[in-house]
Amino acid sequence: MDSKTKAKKKFFKGNAFLYIGFVITAAMLAMIIVSFFWTPFNPTEMDTAAKMAGPSSVHLLGTDNLGRDILSRIMKGAGTTFLISVCVVAIGCVCGIIIGSLCGYFGGIADAILTRVCDTITAFPAILLALVIISITGGGTMNVIIVLGILFIPSFARIVRSEYARCRNLNYIESARLMGASSFRIIFVHILPNTMAVLLPAITIGFNNAVLSEASMSFLGIGVKPPAASLGSMLRDAQTYLRNTPWYAISTGIAIALLILGFSLLSEGLQQAARREE
Numbered sequence: 365m366d367s368k369t370k371a372k373k374k375f376f377k378g379n380a381f382l383y384i385g386f387v388i389t390a391a392m393l394a395m396i397i398v399s400f401f402w403t404p405f406n407p408t409e410m411d412t413a414a415k416m417a418g419p420s421s422v423h424l425l426g427t428d429n430l431g432r433d434i435l436s437r438i439m440k441g442a443g444t445t446f447l448i449s450v451c452v453v454a455i456g457c458v459c460g461i462i463i464g465s466l467c468g469y470f471g472g473i474a475d476a477i478l479t480r481v482c483d484t485i486t487a488f489p490a491i492l493l494a495l496v497i498i499s500i501t502g503g504g505t506m507n508v509i510i511v512l513g514i515l516f517i518p519s520f521a522r523i524v525r526s527e528y529a530r531c532r533n534l535n536y537i538e539s540a541r542l543m544g545a546s547s548f549r550i551i552f553v554h555i556l557p558n559t560m561a562v563l564l565p566a567i568t569i570g571f572n573n574a575v576l577s578e579a580s581m582s583f584l585g586i587g588v589k590p591p592a593a594s595l596g597s598m599l600r601d602a603q604t605y606l607r608n609t610p611w612y613a614i615s616t617g618i619a620i621a622l623l624i625l626g627f628s629l630l631s632e633g634l635q636q637a638a639r640r641e642e
Contacts, residue, residue: 382633388626399439407440441593449574455513460520468528482518503586527559568631
């Protein structure tokens with residue numbers, strides 16, 4: 365057995381969170397990737413003769429109120445929700461890192477203004493603010509991504525700012541300055557890697573919040589527009605038929621739960637593995 369295999373086994377050994385999270389996340393990502401190339405049926409194709417059919421060998425999870433295959437729509441809907449959440453977190457994380465690092469490293473008036481703006485935005489629930497803004501600007505995938513991405517910036521900026529404010533006067537940073545390292549190099553080469561310990565859990569939490577936010581907006585009808593599949597809009601449609609066709613809501617709800625649970629367990633497992641290595 366080579367050293368890489370031993371290291372891999374040691375990494376997973378005794379870490380149930382990491383193992384289970386990895387399996388769930390890998391399964392969900394595999395389903396999402398497959399959905400870009402193949403689904404059992406066309407997710408938008410309606411068949412009124414087969415509407416509200418129960419699970420069978422033909423339609424494994426049954427059909428919805430318009431005769432569309434639920435499994436195909438879950439596959440596409442999970443992909444839509446995942447891509448929106450990734451874009452939202454990417455906007456919030458990248459902008460938050462840039463703003464938080466500059467303000468935390470240099471301080472001054474810009475830092476004071478950032479702190480006040482972040483406090484003001486975070487004083488209100490992000491989902492509520494997003495609902496108000498999107499209801500004014502109009503729904504749609506792009507508007508959801510832009511609005512949620514902007515609202516996620518303060519949380520990342522505050523985390524990064526606090527880490528930079530803590531690290532900027534440490535000995536290794538002072539040594540880098542004495543050796544002639546530029547501020548740009550110190551900010552993005554010396555300090556940024558040391559923020560990953562707190563940034564990675566924040567990214568995971570941000571992804572989970574983005575999934576819930578997108579699903580909530582689609583559930584309320586101001587997110588992804590039909591006929592495009594979205595887990596939130598599917599859950600909204602399913603509630604009308606919950607009594608007679610519970611499999612519609614249950615299967616969609618499980619997909620949302622697994623998407624969030626996998627990343628949560630993976631994050632917890634990675635943190636445990638990192639603490640073990642210290």
